[in-house]
Amino acid sequence: RRRGYPEAIYCEGKTAEQVGLIAAEIARHREITTLFTRAGAAHAAAVLAHLPDARYDTTARLLAWPPEPPAPTGRPVVVVAAGTSDLPVAQEAALTARYLGREVELIVDVGVAGLHRILARLDTLRGAGALVVAAGMDGALPSVVGGLVQAPVIALPTSVGYGASFGGIAALLAMLNSCSPGVSVVNIDNGYGAGYLAAQITAPT
Amino acid sequence: RRRGYPEAIYCEGKTAEQVGLIAAEIARHREITTLFTRAGAAHAAAVLAHLPDARYDTTARLLAWPPEPPAPTGRPVVVVAAGTSDLPVAQEAALTARYLGREVELIVDVGVAGLHRILARLDTLRGAGALVVAAGMDGALPSVVGGLVQAPVIALPTSVGYGASFGGIAALLAMLNSCSPGVSVVNIDNGYGAGYLAAQITAPT
Amino acid sequence: RRRGYPEAIYCEGKTAEQVGLIAAEIARHREITTLFTRAGAAHAAAVLAHLPDARYDTTARLLAWPPEPPAPTGRPVVVVAAGTSDLPVAQEAALTARYLGREVELIVDVGVAGLHRILARLDTLRGAGALVVAAGMDGALPSVVGGLVQAPVIALPTSVGYGASFGGIAALLAMLNSCSPGVSVVNIDNGYGAGYLAAQITAPT
Amino acid sequence: RRRGYPEAIYCEGKTAEQVGLIAAEIARHREITTLFTRAGAAHAAAVLAHLPDARYDTTARLLAWPPEPPAPTGRPVVVVAAGTSDLPVAQEAALTARYLGREVELIVDVGVAGLHRILARLDTLRGAGALVVAAGMDGALPSVVGGLVQAPVIALPTSVGYGASFGGIAALLAMLNSCSPGVSVVNIDNGYGAGYLAAQITAPT
Amino acid sequence: RRRGYPEAIYCEGKTAEQVGLIAAEIARHREITTLFTRAGAAHAAAVLAHLPDARYDTTARLLAWPPEPPAPTGRPVVVVAAGTSDLPVAQEAALTARYLGREVELIVDVGVAGLHRILARLDTLRGAGALVVAAGMDGALPSVVGGLVQAPVIALPTSVGYGASFGGIAALLAMLNSCSPGVSVVNIDNGYGAGYLAAQITAPT
Amino acid sequence: RRRGYPEAIYCEGKTAEQVGLIAAEIARHREITTLFTRAGAAHAAAVLAHLPDARYDTTARLLAWPPEPPAPTGRPVVVVAAGTSDLPVAQEAALTARYLGREVELIVDVGVAGLHRILARLDTLRGAGALVVAAGMDGALPSVVGGLVQAPVIALPTSVGYGASFGGIAALLAMLNSCSPGVSVVNIDNGYGAGYLAAQITAPT
Amino acid sequence: RRRGYPEAIYCEGKTAEQVGLIAAEIARHREITTLFTRAGAAHAAAVLAHLPDARYDTTARLLAWPPEPPAPTGRPVVVVAAGTSDLPVAQEAALTARYLGREVELIVDVGVAGLHRILARLDTLRGAGALVVAAGMDGALPSVVGGLVQAPVIALPTSVGYGASFGGIAALLAMLNSCSPGVSVVNIDNGYGAGYLAAQITAPT
Amino acid sequence: RRRGYPEAIYCEGKTAEQVGLIAAEIARHREITTLFTRAGAAHAAAVLAHLPDARYDTTARLLAWPPEPPAPTGRPVVVVAAGTSDLPVAQEAALTARYLGREVELIVDVGVAGLHRILARLDTLRGAGALVVAAGMDGALPSVVGGLVQAPVIALPTSVGYGASFGGIAALLAMLNSCSPGVSVVNIDNGYGAGYLAAQITAPT
């Protein structure tokens, strides 16, 4: 267990068997809260064979055991997704923060092309202790949100887009160049990392 | 004169002497409306020696002769600059559109980090027949403006920024990936091209 | 419905089920003109289950409902494709402009390696209120067309090519550097965006 | 004043005169705590003419007025610089956090090629509420520090290096790919942004 | 046989038949020690049909004939893999060095996010005549190891990672910019080249 | 003398003294036809001190000794420059081909934005045994010329342009992707290489 | 028929049906020599259904009709492939030049890592009127060959390689920077273009 | 002193004063062998003020103190430079290896365009325990040398070149993709690192 937080198993690039062996080990001790991230159907089956009460979220492709997240402590985290295509990555961030012990609210489909939608959620945004803002394509949303709130904004570029989006590079660069102070960036599609950091920032002190 | 519009002389990469020779030629005929773009102090001096009544705008580094622009026709053009550092490029666009015969309004320092500033100018934005939106760094402003207006938006990336702005590439990519339809893009710092296109779109039909 | 224009549903990255749910919703109200873009066979089946009279264009992979486009208003749009491989993207642009209410003419296989073919269509080109010029590989056609017409040219880079075409980057860069004024650029393969913008520019004022 | 924090004036790309005008304005009201960042000698002279008691840090190229930072509140910030060449950027981060109200400790020359140096400072590192870790070249230090502490790490890539460091891109990429969770990244050389975010995270709640 | 070393057949991009023909040729003479690298299941079957006693390592996707490596000479080689995902590439390096005549030790899962793991292996590291250090993502491990040992370090970037790891580019750049002297770099995933070079450096003189 | 052709001394990156020493050596023997390319004023002075009858072309920054080129043999070379800014590079190509023994014609300012200018020169183009076509920005001219002639076209990208021309990369890529067969490409600004190759192709057989 | 040469049909990106329709058209007239390049098994079947005597080369994936090439004229072409993996591309170049009327010799597996192999073929190399040199990975062979012969060298980068070969970019760049004069470059894997150009250069004058 | 080797001070990015302070410190103890690399005239003056007997090599821009290198031990190092423009970087490598205790031979101007020059030096090349091969532009020389010798080859890309050499990237990529085994690569222009590694490899065991 790394530094008091749940263990995380990154399933991509591991076979179902390898992941199953890890799940068996965890099932043996039934002590360590564990997240299996980037878990496809085969990974999920292998985990559920050993930890049948684990919770599998197919949108985020994340398994959590034990299924019940801890009671929330610290300040709330708000996760914002520009479009519905950004939902899997945003959901990975939201569940990670939730299983690390935070209260989490998820806001979807509030891209900058329709400003009224994000402005309608100002109260929720301003209530957060930290925000994760996921966007692909032009990556403009974190700059807009960063100008609306005082809390730190974790910009989460996604690989959503085509052509000159270059698998998330356009969004990543836009976010690194955000003109709003208080914005920092994680790797493309790194929902786990964004949720982890949001939970860290809002942890009870 | 290319297709009824003023002649444009791109001075960068030309010596003051070369530009002076062109100005002398224009002075001889005194017929063709001419813009000298990207003109430094030496270029300006060489032009003014032959066309003393030419107008030199030091911000846009643009000389126009004759100094008086034509009476406006067509629909109005609005040029928006995200920050004051984007002003030279935005001003080149504005003057180009003005000398091609449009009424032009210029709005400066309305970056997305302070949304209230751009929202305060909604009426002006919505009155335009075409808009030029100049921004460097995260290049987010054209997406926001594109969502607020029905007219075409010409996104004008500027080389303003540092680090991962890569001399305007970050802004250029963001603009090419704009989630607002009706947004097209010109080359980095190409204020002349943006103003020319805006004038074309808003020309009387 | 975004600002008076048909609603557009981008199907890529959505499951057939998700698209089917949207089609069902539209079928319920039968009010909103809708385009489903980048729709594969499965997406099309899901839409046609709910909107059996929708029109599916397999070249452009676009579904339109209602199937009949509106009577044309405004000025005509001309869409030019350099090669037959550029046809799907060009067709997406042409249908978009048509369903947004413009008369559209499509010219195919007029690449710059055989200039006589594009020169033979000069009258058509010069009759347009706006042009969309699609090209992959060297992306040279918009520069050539831009020099032949007075109307705005929307350059549409396609991912057609191999090797150093880098999925459309070579064409995109050539177009951003066009020496013809009045040329602006949209994202690689963004036929929808190009057609939308052309319709906007040629809308009745 | 943006959201209760000091005003920041980014001097790069502004003339000494422009910066002097801003300083005069601030001198008139003597109310707003102000940081002038990226200020060269000429900028500094222009500011000091109007605010003679401002403090100028030549390493960070930062001017602060009033010269005395506020009494520290919240949790301490630790700023780490891999090499002495990273000092200017690290110092900009440290002073920014200090003037935003945090206690700040600066650790220099603890690159990963000599691990004992960073390990000797473990207690200081673990006492921080947030850390800024500046590094150029291989950008490896934030990953190492991130594995040693529980607090959030703000990775600050610098343009220090040559050849394949590409002005900080190598460090930026390494940091975005950090295998330690809890690491996020700001723009190359963006000491101001890193210090601002660190102060935000460690603010009293 | 290239310069006294075993012959190496790079199978990727060759059909099973082509590889089988080469194996048949080697089986005819039964003289030349041969490594078949990047060999998939079909390649392996084709080789084993002709050289049934060849050894196939499925992790490294490498076949060796004769199956017994030579008795070790020279100084020992240590191969280090940052994570388990780097194992296939690291194993290719280890087997190559072993079949070229060195004693080889392989250390896995000692990434920089958990420094204690690599520090626990200091004696082994310092006993090597040359080290191969494989890492993907942030590519930080060779810099850390380079600072701990006096022997040459061959940095071996792997394509492990996602997003801004760009298939190993981030790791490659970090390694080229290593602040530890005595570090050189081979191509991404080039386990064979790294193992070959390590064996060359540690050959008996 | 490399293979029967004049010797070429590339001056860029050499000091005036180094170039002077070479000129002195050539002056001693007065036998080898020599071109000094990329020669600035100081280089030229150093050469002329030893070879006072050498010819210095300031546009191409090229010195030739002896000053008289050989009587033309083989087939003629045509060098085409899209714009006047491409003249220095085009002139370097033209002079190189001339001093290697070809008849050379130079055509300037015939960019694709004004097709009539290049079409007016069809006879000259079609009379060439090989053509060099220099262009910066969109690099479209070689594709157009390649479609008009049967002889080989050497595409010569120049660094003329700004923004997304990336110092000639946009032109280089466009040329590599030319849809006209019979087009090959040399390095950006490599007028010497293009002229050399044109002379080689048109040499008497 | 483009300018007296065989017609070429690029099959990649066309369906078997589309290619079959073209073959049917050619079969109707039985007049135009035609090459179908980049033709897979399905394309070949569709062509052979209409032109049963066409010749299909599976290595080059090229179909030629009529199957017999013309009697050779002009000077000979030599095609060199660095490794066997470069053979498909080299073979496409060789067949193209052969069907355009040249005598062609193909030399394979003479990469720069074993210089004696290319030096053993010096007489053949020096007998060529033009050479095509195909290489992937380090792209070094054209520079070496260019220094050994007086005839023009067409450098043909291939996508052979992995990791930092970036699908042929490394070879392409090396070739553009060749230190041997008389080397020009075509697009990655463009065997057709290289063979066409070689035939053009060596055509009878 | 890092691990028994001379101390190295990288002067680029340090002021003359900072370097002078370090020299003063070394002068005080007169114990540690020290190399000052990338030292300009001002740096040299500052060092010589405190260590007047230091040796300054203006080609390599390197200062060494004490001026006499140690008596050679281990096996010899051979440093090869493709062109004279690569000499400064090659010389930095040669001096570094010499001051670290090796016998060093330097071979210059043996680029692959004239193979006979490098083949004439085969005996010297084959006598080396390790080789450093410096080249810019096409970076082809290390592949050629790697095929001629059995000892490890350290490829040293230089920033020599123009256009698509991209400041050494073309050479760097070619070297990473070398088809000769036993070649590894250091950063562009990193003569110090190459020389250090060569000395390490050839150290007495």
Ligand SMILES: Nc1ncnc2c1ncn2[C@@H]1O[C@H](COP(=O)(O)O)[C@@H](O)[C@H]1O
């Ligand atoms: N989705 C994810 N994205 C990035 N990093 C992750 C993710 N999930 C887990 N990790 C990190 O990867 C580590 C586990 O890697 P592994 O040992 O390969 O399973 C965890 O400790 C996390 O730090």
Ligand SMILES: Nc1ncnc2c1ncn2[C@@H]1O[C@H](COP(=O)(O)O)[C@@H](O)[C@H]1O
């Ligand atoms: N600032 C500018 N940016 C881009 N293109 C320009 C600019 N000013 C002028 N041009 C274009 O360059 C052409 C003139 O180029 P030249 O003949 O080199 O002076 C004009 O016809 C315009 O199309």
Ligand SMILES: Nc1ncnc2c1ncn2[C@@H]1O[C@H](COP(=O)(O)O)[C@@H](O)[C@H]1O
């Ligand atoms: N060193 C810096 N790096 C990045 N952004 C900065 C820096 N200093 C100030 N800023 C930001 O730039 C804004 C001021 O920009 P300006 O109005 O152009 O002076 C401030 O509100 C900060 O958000």
Ligand SMILES: Nc1ncnc2c1ncn2[C@@H]1O[C@H](COP(=O)(O)O)[C@@H](O)[C@H]1O
């Ligand atoms: N302008 C040029 N651009 C590229 N290569 C050149 C140029 N001028 C000369 N060269 C080549 O550089 C070689 C001379 O290089 P150097 O020995 O460094 O003077 C000649 O043999 C030519 O092959």
Ligand SMILES: [Mg+2]
């Ligand atoms: Mg904020």
Ligand SMILES: [Mg+2]
């Ligand atoms: Mg809009």
Ligand SMILES: [Mg+2]
């Ligand atoms: Mg036009």
Ligand SMILES: [Mg+2]
């Ligand atoms: Mg941490």
Ligand SMILES: [Mg+2]
């Ligand atoms: Mg070391």
Ligand SMILES: [Mg+2]
């Ligand atoms: Mg042609």
Ligand SMILES: [Mg+2]
């Ligand atoms: Mg040659």
Ligand SMILES: [Mg+2]
């Ligand atoms: Mg070797």
